[in-house]
Amino acid sequence: MANKSFAVIGLGRFGSNIARALAEKGFEVIVIDADENEVQKFSELVTHSFVLDATDEKALRDAGIADVDVAIVSLGQNIDTSILVTLVLKEIGVKEVIVKAINDQHGKILQRIGADRIIFPEREVAARLAESFVSPKIFDYIELSPSHSIIEIAAPKQFYNKTIKEIGLRQKYGVTLIAIKRKIPIIKDNGTTDFKEDILIAPNVDEEILEGDVITLLGRYEDLARIEKL
Amino acid sequence: MKKGSASAQDYLELGQFYMLNQKYSEAIKQFNLALKQKPDANIYYHLGLAYEALNQIPQAKTMYCKALALDPNHKDAQVHLARLNNK
Numbered sequence: 001m002a003n004k005s006f007a008v009i010g011l012g013r014f015g016s017n018i019a020r021a022l023a024e025k026g027f028e029v030i031v032i033d034a035d036e037n038e039v040q041k042f043s044e045l046v047t048h049s050f051v052l053d054a055t056d057e058k059a060l061r062d063a064g065i066a067d068v069d070v071a072i073v074s075l076g077q078n079i080d081t082s083i084l085v086t087l088v089l090k091e092i093g094v095k096e097v098i099v100k101a102i103n104d105q106h107g108k109i110l111q112r113i114g115a116d117r118i119i120f121p122e123r124e125v126a127a128r129l130a131e132s133f134v135s136p137k138i139f140d141y142i143e144l145s146p147s148h149s150i151i152e153i154a155a156p157k158q159f160y161n162k163t164i165k166e167i168g169l170r171q172k173y174g175v176t177l178i179a180i181k182r183k184i185p186i187i188k189d190n191g192t193t194d195f196k197e198d199i200l201i202a203p204n205v206d207e208e209i210l211e212g213d214v215i216t217l218l219g220r221y222e223d224l225a226r227i228e229k230l
Numbered sequence: 231m232k233k234g235s236a237s238a239q240d241y242l243e244l245g246q247f248y249m250l251n252q253k254y255s256e257a258i259k260q261f262n263l264a265l266k267q268k269p270d271a272n273i274y275y276h277l278g279l280a281y282e283a284l285n286q287i288p289q290a291k292t293m294y295c296k297a298l299a300l301d302p303n304h305k306d307a308q309v310h311l312a313r314l315n316n317k
Contacts, residue, residue, distance in 0.1 A: 154285035183282075185249045185283070192275065194279070195279070211253065211283075211284065212252065212254050
């Protein structure tokens with residue numbers, strides 16, 4: 001397992017994160033991209049890095065791609081190239097070819113031409129996060145787009161008695177606070193305690209988050225999930 | 231308050247004081263001390279309220295149920311439990 005080798009073709013956000021994670025785990029990694037600047041960033045981190053056209057069969061062979069155990073193709077929105085590269089990789093005999101697809105049609109074509117595994121990262125991340133949102137801490141959840149949503153969540157303990165500015169919701173966590181629902185305790189005529197609910201819309205950055213507050217946040221799934229795990 | 235001399239009512243009032251200052255975790259501690267002195271529907275109701283304020287809904291429901299087991303006519307516990315069950 002430890003000496004399994006990988007090739008990552010396409011160093012966009014997904015590809016570069018995968019390459020970095022594999023290299024950090026100690027695997028042999030070859031990275032390929034047509035952009036010299038992107039490749040340059042990996043020259044010290046991975047085993048080999050090449051600036052080349054990944055549809056060029058000979059160049060791929062020369063780079064030793066035929067011998068890797070797994071090739072990961074992540075070419076962003078470039079469907080034609082991703083299909084061509086997948087074909088070439090299967091042609092030169094790469095054992096396992098994993099390709100990032102951007103939509104269903106793309107996925108179907110990749111399957112036809114022999115990709116061993118097709119992944120839809122955004123969709124998979126969203127599904128996994130949606131799963132984590134079925135948590136007792138989350139009271140409501142609206143999906144805005146495949147990448148963004150709004151959640152209503154019990155404020156984490158770490159936020160108690162700090163202002164929105166101190167917490168750094170936007171700077172540190174990358175989310176926007178839309179509203180705070182706060183329970184205001186009252187004493188009733190019969191001497192028992194009760195509370196009424198107050199809502200602060202678009203609160204000021206100097207507003208403190210109090211114990212028991214329920215906050216409504218807008219942000220990317222990953223960022224919201226980070227807060228959910230606090 | 232002298233140690234050992236506090237009654238269930240004292241703890242309940244202290245807990246209510248914390249509640250009013252939105253210190254719900256502290257309030258829960260006091261209500262639990264009150265319960266040790268005397269299990270009472272009203273104390274369970276207040277515990278439920280503090281858990282509800284902290285958004286710990288399952289615990290809040292349990293406390294309201296306990297309040298109603300001791301006093302089925304506890305109006306506030308009925309109202310809060312019904313509201314949580316409808317959420």
